[in-house]
Amino acid sequence: MRVIRDGYHPAAYNMALDEAILRLNEGAVFRTYSWEPSAVSIGYFQSIEEEVDLNAAERMGVDVVRRITGGGAVFHDRDGEVTYSIVLPPGHPAGKRSAAESYEVLCGGIVKALDILGLKAEFAGINDVVVNGKKISGSAQTRKKWGILQHGTLLYDLRPEVMFSLLRVPNEKIRDKMISNIYERVTSMRHLGLDVSRKDVEDALVNGFSDVLGEEVEDSEPAEEELALAERLMRERYGNREWNFRR
Amino acid sequence: MGTGNGTSEGRADYKVPRGKLIRVRVVHNNGIIESVRFNGDFFMHPEEAMEELEDMLAGKDIEEACTIIDDFLRNVEVAGGSAEDFKKALKMAMNG
Numbered sequence: 379m380r381v382i383r384d385g386y387h388p389a390a391y392n393m394a395l396d397e398a399i400l401r402l403n404e405g406a407v408f409r410t411y412s413w414e415p416s417a418v419s420i421g422y423f424q425s426i427e428e429e430v431d432l433n434a435a436e437r438m439g440v441d442v443v444r445r446i447t448g449g450g451a452v453f454h455d456r457d458g459e460v461t462y463s464i465v466l467p468p469g470h471p472a473g474k475r476s477a478a479e480s481y482e483v484l485c486g487g488i489v490k491a492l493d494i495l496g497l498k499a500e501f502a503g504i505n506d507v508v509v510n511g512k513k514i515s516g517s518a519q520t521r522k523k524w525g526i527l528q529h530g531t532l533l534y535d536l537r538p539e540v541m542f543s544l545l546r547v548p549n550e551k552i553r554d555k556m557i558s559n560i561y562e563r564v565t566s567m568r569h570l571g572l573d574v575s576r577k578d579v580e581d582a583l584v585n586g587f588s589d590v591l592g593e594e595v596e597d598s599e600p601a602e603e604e605l606a607l608a609e610r611l612m613r614e615r616y617g618n619r620e621w622n623f624r625r
Numbered sequence: 626m627g628t629g630n631g632t633s634e635g636r637a638d639y640k641v642p643r644g645k646l647i648r649v650r651v652v653h654n655n656g657i658i659e660s661v662r663f664n665g666d667f668f669m670h671p672e673e674a675m676e677e678l679e680d681m682l683a684g685k686d687i688e689e690a691c692t693i694i695d696d697f698l699r700n701v702e703v704a705g706g707s708a709e710d711f712k713k714a715l716k717m718a719m720n721g
Contacts, residue, residue, distance in 0.1 A: 422672045425664045428648065448704075450645075450666030477670045477702050504668070504704045521670050625664055 379406040379593035381584050382600055386414035386456070389441035390617035391608065393419070395600060396463045397446055397615075398607035400520075400527040406593050407465040410580045413454040417441035418544050421449040421518065425625045434543050444615075444622045445529075447518035449505065452531060453541040458566070460579045462488075463529035464587055472591055473526040477519055481505050483590065484528050488515045491532070491586030495567070495574055505530070512565035533566035534579060631655050637717035641667075645705030649718035656686050661715065667705035674701045687719055 384395070392411055399407050417440055420429050426442060429451040435442050454461065464484060466473040472483045485501045492499035492509065499515075502508040507515035517530025538560040547553045567574060574582075588595050600608070615621040635651045645667040652659040661682050669675050678697050682690045691712045698708040 421666050423663065423665055423667060423669070423675060425648070425662075428664065446672070448666070448668035448672060477668065478704060518668070519670075520672060625662065 379408050379588060379591060379595060380598040381595050382407065382409040382598050383580055383584075384409050384411040384600070386412045388415070389413060389417035389419065389443035389454070390612045392417075392461070393443050393445060393616040394608040394611035395604065396465075396527055396529055397611050398604045399463070399600075400465050400522060401524050402601075402604055402607060403465045403467055403525055405467055406470060406591060407463075407598075408584060408587050409463045410583055411461050411463075412456060412459070412576075413441070413461070414456050415439050415441055416456045416458075416540075417443060417454045418451055419443050419445050419454060420451045421445060421447065422520075423448055423625065424451060426623055429546055431544055431546055438540075438544070440544060442622065444624070445518065446527070447520045447529065449516070449518035451545050452516065453544055454531065455535065455537055455540065458535040458537060459531045459533050460576060460583065461529065461531050462583050462587070463527060464591075466526045466591075468523070468525050470525070470591075473521075477521060478504070480526060481517065481519060481528070484519070484587075485515070485517060485530075486590040487583070487587035488517070488530070488532060489586070490589050491579070491582040494582040494585055495572060495578065497567070497570060497572060509565055509570060512561075512563060514565050514567070514570075532579060532583065533564070534572075534574070534576075535568045536560070536564060536566045632659065635718040635721050637714050637721050639710065639714035639717055641706045641710045644707075644710065647706055647710060647714040649714045651715065651718045653719060656719075658682050658685050658687075658690060658719075661690075661718075663711060663714070665706075667703060669704075670702040687716060690715060 488507045489499045499509045505517045515532045519528040538557045632654045646665045648664040651661040
């Protein structure tokens, strides 16, 4: 398994490189990354205007991007999460099953990572990993002829007031309620009292996925062809209004 | 909401119990769908199937649309909602 520890990047690059790796893969590739500036990603089927307060995003300097994967809108706080992506080639044992089954297998890598960090977590379906019944990680997957891409987040901090000023909510009263109630549904490593560095979280994710996939770790960088394709995908899709506003 | 010439826009936001949100935006004329969008935070594999389904529903009435949704979703993996949920959301939007 190639492992790319990719650091902090803009939203369009993050999504473009995930897709480029998927299209060009010759074997399993695991990547960790964060978002700079902070960003909102929306699911493939969502309407950007229905989900995101675009004025607030512009005011706050937050990127907005449509993913290639389904699921919901996510606030990717620069310092609040580590994001991962895993690409599996066609025919990989962990990818052969239905999406529902491979979510469970791949989310096992996150459960294992949290175990390494000292937290007892479990897969809670469809694509969530929870600690004490509260969500700490969400993922989304797409299945193409080139293989499977799953990407997702692992939260180490949470700023609900920022999140809900960017994501559209029905009204102000509900916004306040969503902010005050969020800790009933969502948690983060910081809220669980875990004092770990970003590198600790990356290491745990790499080892967790290596373990559940039975793949040896081979440290790597994005290849030139991957970066070139990512550049093209940024122009044609993730940095392009037509893609981001298509629904 | 009428927009003249018998064309109406309907919308419905349907939260699937223990599932995801389906947001339907439909333009119809005397019960015939002109265009429809199913937005939301559900999953569909392959994703492009949704646009194919939306195109297939244009020109159909609600009964025909429901049959198409049933047939189509038999061969597509959806998480967070079922054919029943998409049909229910569409009916809500057509009536609303």
